[in-house]
Amino acid sequence: MTRDARRGAVAAALLVVAVLSTNATAQWQGYPTPGIPRKADGTFDASAPVPRAADGKPDLSGIWMAPRIRVDLSQGMKRGDAVPFTAEGKRIFDERRATNSKDDPGARCLPTGIPVRATLQTPFKLLQTPGVTAILYESRTQFRQILTDGRPLPKEVDWPAWQGFSVGRWDGETFVVETMGFNGKVWLDQVGTPASDALKITERFQRRDYGHMDLEMIIEDRKMYSRPWSTFAELLFQPDTELLEYICEENERDSARMVGK
Amino acid sequence: MRQHTRHVLIAICCSVGIVAQMPLGAHHSFAAEFDSTKVVTLNGVVTKVEWTNPHTYFHVDVTDDQGKVVNWAVEGGAPNALYRAGWKPTSLKVGDRVTIVASRAKDGSNLANATSFSLPDGRCLFAGSSGPNGDATTNCRQGGR
8 A cells, every 4th residue: 555545545434434423413514525625634624725616716615614703893903904984984883882883783684785795604505606605604694696797787786785795806816796776774794984975895716625614894985985995805715615505584682682881 | 539530621612712713703892792791600501402593692590699499591692603613403402501701791681691601521612702701712711611
């Protein structure tokens, strides 16, 4: 047996052990994700190269999650940068801070802001296919569609929406998603960073290697901010897990008890 | 000695917990509802379990110093966060004795947000709290005190 073959046999044996030791009732957790790179000991190889789609572009598909929870977008800004509020933006933000975000629509099971979803520390699954990339968020069982069939963003939005309308394109190795057509009701994050119907979000996804992805989110909203600003997040590929159900409306009792201060 | 053994078990449980990456998924602003400076330790018997979104609830009968039994509702993390941290819907059952460290609700009711759950057999369960006391690396240790 060559060393490679031996190594392969060991990896295969470990994988079998991993499968057999998985509790039958926990079929989605701990089941080895097929097709991902593994080290000789069977563990996920996060530093393996970026996988490629049929068109040669990076394939971003997989389950991703931030390494730590962050509910305040300003914490993801570059050192020295600050949220450039307009007077109106600051007024709304201060009001929400003064009441500890008790009126957050997200606390009432309405959609959370797209930027904060990346760092809520709940997993989401990205599915990249020709023509559309979908993001399935475990949190609230929400989904988004990013159309990549070449269509432009709508010139005029006749139906403002919680999640807006998203189109995606490649800028070299970076997947760029532009979203507009928001309804002005969503909060960008849990501390209450505001957004109006003039909001536009640009997300720039760059997969560094198999296990790591960098995400820059550029916020533009002339009513709330005097200039575009960026917040950054790191995402980690989540092997050997699957999305779980999360039906927020099931037993939501917090919103009625929120006293604020 | 027995107490010491229990602390060791709790420490082992917690170090395992630290290794695992634990999703939290805060559903609401902690401070709008709970006060992290009002920490309460509830030692009692489970009367009802709600394995529901967006939060789990564990109802516990606690006997106070005067011998009066008070039923507390304790909010835990979402089922997905607890499940990934090793919980099952049956991890805490009606009739189980449990010690819960939690932050009290600001409205003054017998409601609290759990920081940790400690079981008599030394197991300590991650609470999935998004509050300032809910750090996964410390909450089980606090429960052991």
